[in-house]
Amino acid sequence: MDTYTLFKGPKRVTLKDEDMTTDKIGRIFQVCSSSVYITDDSNVAIFAGESGFFSSVDLVTRGHYEVHGDSAEVQSPDSNRPVAESGSVRFAFQRPSAAAGFASQAFLSAPRASMSKPFQRNVFLADLVGGKWTPQKTVAIRFHEHEASVPGILAKVQDAIGSEDGLILTDGQGNEIVDTEGTKGSSYWKQNSRKVFAVREQQFLEMRSKKIRVSQRDDDSQLPEVLERIEEVVLASQELPEVVQAIKGLSELTLAHRCFISFTDQERAAIKNAFACIICKGAMNDPVFAVCCQSLIACKVCFDQWQRNANTCVKCRGENSRENTYRVTGIGGALSALGDLIKD
Known part of the structure; x- marks a missing residue:
């Protein structure tokens, strides 16, 4: 059975779980039951529920709790009957007179001021x-x-x-x-x-102003890096038209002289290295251009599958490849014309 030790000043009492009510604790320690609350060893206040019971969820078995509350003012029912000097009050049953009965009824009927719990x-x-x-x-x-x-x-x-x-x-x-x-x-x-x-x-205020200055310095330190990345993208985009034009010219030349063009092994290896997909090894279909390598690297479909497992460049293994790659359009026909040459 759960028990709890309550104390107030020199008085110490051990109560069972069902006895942990504001009414009973107030009578034992002579405090007003409406203001009763207890504190644990960490000086944390614990209050009873609306029913007046202290929940066992808030209490620790065999724990020690100090009782707090407003002292109850006790008057002797008989003005001729003295109160014990030790502070304990002797209770006695006494039939009230008619006047006292009316007075007690008036007292009970009077509204009591509600006191909020601290x-x-x-x-x-x-x-x-x-x-x-x-x-x-x-x-x-x-x-x-x-x-x-x-x-x-x-x-x-x-x-x-x-x-x-x-x-x-x-x-x-x-x-x-x-x-x-x-x-x-x-x-x-x-x-x-x-x-x-x-x-x-x-x-x-000093701490907050320091944090603002540090944040501004961090933003300023990242600005040169951002400008450098923008410049790389601009330079790469400027070279793309030349690459497209060269591939188109090569495609037209291949179609016009299909039976008369021959390449050395070195030239064939260079074409294969430039226009073959690094992943599927075939001619690039819907090619992707990488800023970090300044070259075409793979088919769009192959590159998307690669990105599901890694965020690095397929060719040079550079970081943040999603931000450094761009889809190149308009050269699919030229690359398909090189398909047989790349497969050989």
């Missing part, structure tokens, strides 16, 4: 060390629902440290927490798993 969370005071926010101190603050916002939490932190210096709240990554609809309400602030840092405003 929440507690930890805020880390951090300093900038080596370009990173490093926690230096932990502050535990208590707040109510109407104080659960960025200005409210900031005011609580400043009261806790006794300083009115400008502070900014950030998350664990150093990003500023802005006062928006998403950061208003206890549902955002009561989660201690979400780290909240309080940093000096001057240090935060």
